[in-house]
Amino acid sequence: MNRRHALKALAGLALCPLCKPAFAAEGAHWSYEGAGGPAKWGELDAANKACAVGLQQSPIDIGGPIKSQLPLLKLSLARTADTIINNGHTIQLNFTEGSTLTLGDVKYKLLQVHFHRPSEHMIAGKNFPMEAHFVHRADAGGLAVVGVLMAEGKPNAAFSQIVKTMPATEGPAVKADSGIHPGAMLPQRLSYFRYSGSLTTPPCSEVVEWLLLTDPIQVSATDVAAFAKLYPMNARPVQKDNRRYVLRSI
DSSP states (O other), X not given: OOHHHHHHHHHHHHHSTTSOOOOOOGGGOOOSSGGGSGGGHHHHOGGGHHHHHOSSOSOOEEOSOEEEOOOOEEEEOOSSOSEEEEOSXXXXXXXXXXXXXXXXXXXXXXXXXXXXXXXXXXXTTBOOSEEEEEEEEETTSOEEEEEEEXXXXXXXXXXXXXXXXXXXXXXXOEEOOTTOOGGGGSOSOOOEEEEEEOOSSTTOOSOEEEEEESSOEEEOHHHHHHHHHHOSOOOOOOOOOTTOXXXXXX
């Protein structure tokens, strides 16, 4: 295996923190278009079967959520990220111990934040320019992903700094700029939609508690365009909800 393929495999592992190390052959490489695109993910590798046959796949188009008394999202984020990587599928920030999400009586550790263009989730049939995913894992192994919709408007200081310092080509992780404060990419109000779903990338494991914030943040059109130069489209199409309930915090 050459260095490029090894980097892709390691990057895929970083994007899917529950996956076992598996240096797949080039034929198993997935993408967002063409022969390795979303419609083919389930056929690329036996480990990806859920992508094709799963009944709780993500993302979804959220319409008609049920207002519910949901627990508050308690986020405690470090002032800086550890490393940043262009992994061939997205730009991702990785974190060391210390940043957490508490949901009810379960505490999750923040592993990484990555970005999709356009947004993967839709609200009543509408996409947003981008979406950020804050990926957390509990000690028991389950994932909770806080999704943040990103609309064009005023610049967001943290995202602007990410765009200025993001690696232009695929490669190993490098030290993240100390000026990036992840908490600045959250809206003031943490109202959210909640549903049971999956990873939105192979192997599409159905182990995710989705917590999509109802309020988008604003980022500049210039920063969105800069990200789009690297990844013009890296979003999985919406999946069938299969009669899943989507709850909305009051």
